[in-house]
Amino acid sequence: MNDKSFTFQTLHPDTIMDALFEQGIRVDSGLTPLNSYENRVYQFQDEDRQRFVVKFYRPQRWSAEQIQEEHQFALDLVNDEIPVAAPIQFDNQTLLTHKGFFYAVFPSLGGRQFESDNIDQMEWVARYLGRIHQTGRKKTFNARPAIGIQEYLTEPRQVFETATLIPKALKANFLKATDALINAVAMHWDGQAETLRLHGDCHAGNILWRDGPLFVDLDDARMGPAVQDLWMLLNGDKAEQRMQLETIIEAYEEFSPFNSDEIALIEPLRAMRFVYYLAWLIRRWDDPAFPKNFPWLTGEDYWRSQTTTFIEQVKVLNEPPLQLTPMY
Template sequence: MADFSYASLTPDLILDAIESTGILVDSGLLALNSYENRVYQFADEHKQRMVVKFYRPARWSTEQIQEEHDFALELQEQEIPVVAPLVLGGSTLHQYQGYAFALFPSVGGRQFEVDNLDQLEWMGRFIGRIHAVAATRSFAHRPGVSVEAFLYQPRKVLDQTTLVPEELRLPLFTVMDQVIVQTAGQYQQGTFTPIRLHGDCHPGNILWRDGPTFVDLDDCRMGPPIQDLWMMLCGDRPQRLLQIDTLICAYEEFCDFDHRQLVLIEPLRAMRMIHYMAWLSLRWEDPAFPRAFPWFSTPKYWEQQILSLKEQLSALQEEPLSLMP
């Protein structure tokens, strides 16, 4: 699709864009693991490692990207370990040859261990701190977590794609529609006050080195606070009960938490599953996606999604997680 073509984003253009901000590049460009955007690491003339991020054209407006940047800077000002864009020439967002881009410091670390309760306790405290700041105001331009954006629109996308094998369409959409009905009902009955969120707070977006560092606020949006917590849960039900109890007890040291949100965990998981399938389908014409996700167009992938949706339908019908007494 032309709207998200990176065909003209050549190495020379990347270097010229970086140097248009006054930063001189003194190394090659190392492509980092990003598919939605194009992200490269390099060293400047002072041998400092930096990262440049080129935003996918036509995905976010200038105002939406600026809100992401302002949110990151606001958190950073409160000494919360978030990787925020660099302010260069009085601005964090730059334009070059039709591309919007930003520069960030390069940070290192390993992925945090979701089954490590000590690290989960750290995570709970820091997300509590993030949300205490986030709740002080709302986004004006960023979207929210909604059934329209995460269920109904993705369902339309998947219905139109030719990537689903014809013989699997009926079983796939039969169970998907059941999941959508159940999920939409439960989510819309949920009780929460929407706040600004990281939005995509999974372990891959958290680097660990003497504590957590949060990266990639590209999907920040308004929504229920539990959205920034549930993706850290793993394992069987007893494990998840212990994990959520650990997270929220630490979270509440810095921010109040409405326990009624716990009923949203499985609906949010179902929304992410369906949204992810549609996201891959929408991006399939970007050459990076068939290379990175070759299994997406295979019958085996869609057979697995049918099974996963059936399991999720069962999970939606189970008793929600609750905190330990």
């Protein structure tokens, strides 16, 4: 997936309008860009005053087969009455093409932001994650990858090695901290955990609230351990996280079993996300949207802070994982 040099400069409003018109949709409101850096996502209203969202996928990131697996997972979830944003079918197809772009159309499903510090909402989300994983276990992804060290650590390390964004004076220390973090994760990651189809990026920004949770953006769906969809709900200090995790697991297990051994994967998964995210920013730097929205990436203070973050995460990995309160 070598997409480093791609930008969306050729995706003009007329191109988007033409693509929608091909599917019988006449845009009546103009196109409102939504917050998405990886892909290009726009909300609009048609001539019948129905609201939709159109998503143009970044070329060369996912293959047609991989996107279709994402779409099928969303449709499977809707079929199991789980509130998720799923693509609309046109002539039995959800994945559409126009001028070399893959795109899909979704209903616009409004809602307010999920409150990550609201324990009642967290409990409700956890129940639905249990149901999502019920559905996720029924099939496997064959084209989409699984969460693992190669994609999340080894390949990003190669990106750092050649990155010109990292100041030369700081690069050696940053790479040393990266290597220490990779080694620490490897000691805790044996790749033996049960894997299933996951949302993959289930943070608060991908959960809306409308008389209950609504899950959006399955773009990072992949195979992985169940805890991947749980740990990003945690926030606060260790005591708060322990209480939240107990609440989450209790609610989750109303619909799906949870292997408590996976709790030990939370900090390795967090470390992998740190490294993968940073490499993602570097890979996307040629896209004009990234320098505009992440200007601090060129500053020395940022890279010093990332080095510190990696060093501190190694310390966390060397500590005992979160422990649930024993049940008597």
